[in-house]
Amino acid sequence: MIDVVVVGGGAMGSAAAWQLARRGKDVLLLERFAPGHHQGASHGASRIFRLVYAEPDYIALARRALTLWSELESATGTDLLDLTGxxxxxxxxxxxxxxxxxxxxxxxxxxxxxxxxxxxxxxxxxxxxxxxxxSTGRVHADHAVTALQAAAASQGAVVKHETPVRHIVVRGNDHAEVVTDDGVVHARRVVVAVGAWTSKLLPFPVSLTxxxxxxxxxxxxxxxxxxxxxxxxxxxxxxxxxxxxxxxxxxxxxxxxxxxxxxxxxxxxxxxxxxxxxxxxxxxxxxxxxxxxxxxxYTTTPTSDFIVDRTGPLVVAAGFSGHGFKFTPAIGELVADLAGGASGPHRFSFAARDVHP
The missing domain is CATH 3.30.9.10 (D-Amino Acid Oxidase, subunit A, domain 2)
Known part of the structure; x- marks a missing residue:
């Protein structure tokens, strides 16, 4: 049984794979499409990075992301963040x-x-x-996803593209089956980070547009x-x-x-x-x-706050509502924390949006 299967090789899934692999977890990252695809929300050459929010918790999360973007640049020898003001x-x-x-x-x-x-x-x-x-600028989105996957692979994660996940079946608090065209993968934790496809893949409803x-x-x-x-x-x-x-x-x-x-x-x-x-x-x-x-x-929640929470063996990272990319490596860290049994921020929880998986 694999420690963690990450479903979705966009920015958030790739960041989760990196953070989990850094912690010594056995990680398999499964992405539906080919590298560099334009189907979702993680492609292109530019996304805004900014610390600028009215909410202190978002400011703190962006500060953590700034540190982790720098660590990712150092780990991969890639220039990703350009602070233009x-x-x-x-x-x-x-x-x-x-x-x-x-x-x-x-x-x-x-x-x-x-x-x-x-x-x-x-x-x-x-x-x-x-x-x-x-302290504001831009992140190169395509290069960021490539760098995150390279960093994850350097820590032992296995990254597989063109491998659609058809179903996820929960078998217990520490066991889920990930069904692909090539067979069934058994995992202690499954991270679902599939953006616009979240509602199609999760075995319970969430409110996303x-x-x-x-x-x-x-x-x-x-x-x-x-x-x-x-x-x-x-x-x-x-x-x-x-x-x-x-x-x-x-x-x-x-x-x-x-x-x-x-x-x-x-x-x-x-x-x-x-x-x-x-x-x-x-x-x-x-x-x-x-x-x-x-x-x-965009995959948007009713409040534009993210969903980053765990239920049983499933960790869900979704609903980034058009402003999530800047936080990518910090979201990966939150996902890794949740997979390890820690609690996440209430703002991003199922409870905060009255969802009870």
Whole structure:
């Protein structure tokens, strides 16, 4: 019997495999698709990394992730995290609590007047003060998944792609069967980290909504303009420079509900027009006519808080709600803790969302 089978080789599953293997566990990671696939939520060249939250527990989790991203870079000799600085602007009722929480946590940040922000970042338009935080940047998503799997393998984990898991059968508190096309694998623990496929695979219901999101890359008008990662509160828009591809801008959580096995990957015209209109008004440093759409999925909980919890032999990591990638290595650590018998944060528990597997 294997110690742990991790189902799902995206960011979270790969991070869990790394952390579990570091602890000496016998780990088998099973991924449905080929390496580098674009079916889920872990592909592409850029995700925002930021410590910037209004909730102290999220700030602490991001700080832990920052340490672990550095450890992963050292372990694999891979550059993954680029701290470009970031800026939050827009609705003061949303930005001010974030700035206050950052100050309380001792995380560096400063308010800039509108004119000062516009001078520093002429590619963006501001309608009021902006909150700048230097410990923000971007993570290369594709490289991160590759590095996590390499780090897991270096610690003894076995990584198998193109191995779909069809069913999981719970046999006891320390025994589950993982059914694949090649047979049945018996494990003491099974980590389920399959993103948009979570509800299809779990043997109990959880409240998750899967949407197809469609950010886009836009061509900068000048190569000399500096770009922070940015969040525009009130408009629910995020963005960052993706080197070699343009400035990535996206509407947060506005996508169409989809079945992950039958999505068409095509940009929905009205949402594409809405994004172009936003860019035309608020991102003067790019050409709004150059949108190159990206297709990805969000798997969202009703509160946008994650699910990271254990029931019997199953550890579930799901519902990252469009803001989870930055936390990836720290989520892997939480999963490893749960697999070892520890309790996780109440915010991420089944109990917090009234789910009783």
């Amino acid at each position: 970031g800026v939050d602007h827009g609705d003061p009722a949303l930005v001010e609590p974030i700035a206050a929480a950052m100050d309380a946590a001792g995380v560096p940040g400063q308010w800039l007047a509108r004119d000062e922000a516009a001078e520093r970042w002429p590619g963006l338009r501001f309608d009021g003060p902006a909150f700048f935080h230097p 899967v949407t197809q999101e469609q950010p886009a890359h836009f061509t900068p008008l000048s190569e000399d303009v500096r770009w922070p990662s940015f969040i525009h509160h009130g408009h629910e828009v995020y963005g960052m420079l993706t080197p070699g591809e343009g400035v990535k801008v996206g509407l947060h959580g506005t996508g169409i509900p989809v079945d992950p096995d039958s999505r068409d990957f095509a940009a929905e015209p009205s949402r594409a027009a809405q994004l172009a209109d936003y860019v035309r008004s608020w991102v003067p440093g790019v050409d709004p006519a150059t949108a190159a759409p990206i297709s990805c999925t």
